[in-house]
Amino acid sequence: MEAIITRCGYRCDLCLAYKPNIEAHPENRQILSDGWYKYFGFRIQAEDIYCDGCLSEGDKLIDKSCPVRPCAIERRIDHCGQCEVFVCEKLQSRLVDFDEIQVRFGEAIPQEDRQRFITPYENKARFTNRFA
Numbered sequence: 753m754e755a756i757i758t759r760c761g762y763r764c765d766l767c768l769a770y771k772p773n774i775e776a777h778p779e780n781r782q783i784l785s786d787g788w789y790k791y792f793g794f795r796i797q798a799e800d801i802y803c804d805g806c807l808s809e810g811d812k813l814i815d816k817s818c819p820v821r822p823c824a825i826e827r828r829i830d831h832c833g834q835c836e837v838f839v840c841e842k843l844q845s846r847l848v849d850f851d852e853i854q855v856r857f858g859e860a861i862p863q864e865d866r867q868r869f870i871t872p873y874e875n876k877a878r879f880t881n882r883f884a
Contacts, residue, residue: 756805759824759831760846761875764805768868769814774802787869791853791861820846833879849876 753772756764764770768780781798789795796814804810806821813821819842820832829835832843839847850870854861861870 756807757831757878758806758821759829760806760818760820760843761831761833761878762848763872763878764803764807766867766872767803768872769801769803771802771804771810771812783868787865791857791865791869818846839879847876848873850874 753765756770758764765773767773768777768784774781781801784801785796785798801814802812803814804812806813806818823840823842824830824832824835827835832838832840848870850861850866853870
């Protein structure tokens, strides 16, 4: 699958909740629910994990309260890296950085966990490397 970068810099194609990934591996719903809780502290029930992706017109989104998506749509930009106020408060609240999670978690994060639960959302490095 080709890389699909969201408005905030997450990668749909790597996200276990993304529609094609759920359809191929529905068992990942519970794995993702547990992983998000473990590393980010929020729980979404497994049966509710399914996302069309914020670039789609679909109505199934994991984060219906995301402040970034409507802002980017209103500004008519593909992603926050194209915005004149990059990095704004809205994006700042959604930045994910592996090193910060590692420190907060307090122990080594297994590579498989990083790939499943963190890498799809590591937008801080993605934007920094792309727009520095």
